[in-house]
Amino acid sequence: MNLSRCISPLKKLKNKHNLLLFFTYSTTTTTTTTINANKPTQPSPPPIQVLLTESAGRGVFATRRIGAGDLIHTEKPIVSYPSQSLVHSVCYFCLKRLGNNKDSLQGHSVKFCSNECREQAKGFYEIEERVDWSAYDEHCRKLGLKYPLLVKRLACMVVSGAASAQCLDILQPARLLTQMILEMEDEFSLLKSCLMKANFKDEQMACILFLTKEWYTGVLARIRINAFRIDVAGGSSYEDLFLSAAASVEAEASVGNAVYMLSSFYNHDCDTNAHIIWIENVNARLKALRDIEEGEELRICYIDASMEHNARQNILFEGFGFRCGCNRCLSGD
Numbered sequence: 001m002n003l004s005r006c007i008s009p010l011k012k013l014k015n016k017h018n019l020l021l022f023f024t025y026s027t028t029t030t031t032t033t034t035i036n037a038n039k040p041t042q043p044s045p046p047p048i049q050v051l052l053t054e055s056a057g058r059g060v061f062a063t064r065r066i067g068a069g070d071l072i073h074t075e076k077p078i079v080s081y082p083s084q085s086l087v088h089s090v091c092y093f094c095l096k097r098l099g100n101n102k103d104s105l106q107g108h109s110v111k112f113c114s115n116e117c118r119e120q121a122k123g124f125y126e127i128e129e130r131v132d133w134s135a136y137d138e139h140c141r142k143l144g145l146k147y148p149l150l151v152k153r154l155a156c157m158v159v160s161g162a163a164s165a166q167c168l169d170i171l172q173p174a175r176l177l178t179q180m181i182l183e184m185e186d187e188f189s190l191l192k193s194c195l196m197k198a199n200f201k202d203e204q205m206a207c208i209l210f211l212t213k214e215w216y217t218g219v220l221a222r223i224r225i226n227a228f229r230i231d232v233a234g235g236s237s238y239e240d241l242f243l244s245a246a247a248s249v250e251a252e253a254s255v256g257n258a259v260y261m262l263s264s265f266y267n268h269d270c271d272t273n274a275h276i277i278w279i280e281n282v283n284a285r286l287k288a289l290r291d292i293e294e295g296e297e298l299r300i301c302y303i304d305a306s307m308e309h310n311a312r313q314n315i316l317f318e319g320f321g322f323r324c325g326c327n328r329c330l331s332g333d
């Protein structure tokens with residue numbers, strides 16, 4: 001199975017209020033509906049919908065009551081990439097930590113935890129292997145950049161046919177300052193020159209036509225707002241661990257970064273009712289932190305919620321471009 005099959009095909013519909021409404025079909029909840037004892041059970045759709053909010057763009061809303069601790073849905077990433085310092089000690093596809101090489105399949109510069117992961121990575125990895133990325137990787141390492149590595153992987157996925165060049169278009173982009181755009185354009189030139197030096201077949205060269213400055217900066221602008229830092233829970237008592245969603249936060253402790261579709265529509269709150277956790281690998285699990293009523297907006301926390309008021313406001317404004325007006329911030333806490 002290649003990665004493109006894991007991507008949520010979002011279907012755009014109109015609801016009875018004529019608001020934009022999106023359903024996702026590839027995410028699942030743990031509950032199943034038995035229609036007939038003789039028929040196989042089918043996963044029920046997640047109890048959520050994406051609607052326009054009054055002041056925060058689109059957001060995720062409960063379609064029924066959700067209990068505290070319930071799993072709301074799971075989600076596979078559209079694109080992910082390991083932290084550069086851990087590239088040889090996590091699975092190159094699912095980012096699972098590899099202990100003493102016993103979980104890894106040897107013989108390649110990067111490792112996979114299973115044949116399934118190797119198979120799913122096949123599309124982009126065959127392209128990636130043919131390119132000398134040292135200049136691009138070194139540029140990212142020197143400047144501590146993580147998101148351009150996601151763009152590199154996405155570019156390889158597009159060349160291999162495992163993803164569409166437009167697959168992130170629906171996500172909200174960050175507003176970019178001129179200086180940022182200039183830096184991104186330099187990075188783009190580096191990425192493109194690495195790819196152009198590779199020995200590709202004619203049809204693959206034709207596939208590189210999508211690779212323009214506009215594509216590169218547009219993808220990076222979306223990744224900046226929507227990427228999650230992946231902190232994988234270890235040990236057996238993971239169900240009790242509280243791991244806040246920390247989109248776009250830099251940290252060496254994380255196994256990597258990833259972009260998801262549905263999870264990207266969750267807005268932020270400093271006193272949140274839902275959170276996202278990762279158990280073993282990059283597949284996300286969205287869980288309710290308290291009872292949530294039908295129609296209530298589900299929000300996650302993008303940052304370290306233990307920070308004081310001004311620090312939270314500054315990080316949210318600089319990183320995500322908004323002033324948080326949640327009840328906790330309004331109370332001055």
Ligand SMILES: C[S@@+](CC[C@H](N)C(=O)[O-])C[C@H]1O[C@@H](n2cnc3c(N)ncnc32)[C@H](O)[C@@H]1O
Binds near residue numbers: 055171322323325
């Ligand atoms: C990951 S996206 C969330 C989904 C987004 N609302 C959309 O329409 O795609 C993050 C962006 O949503 C908006 N946002 C999220 N939480 C917010 C909040 N509490 N108040 C205002 N805007 C918020 C900001 O523009 C932020 O950059």
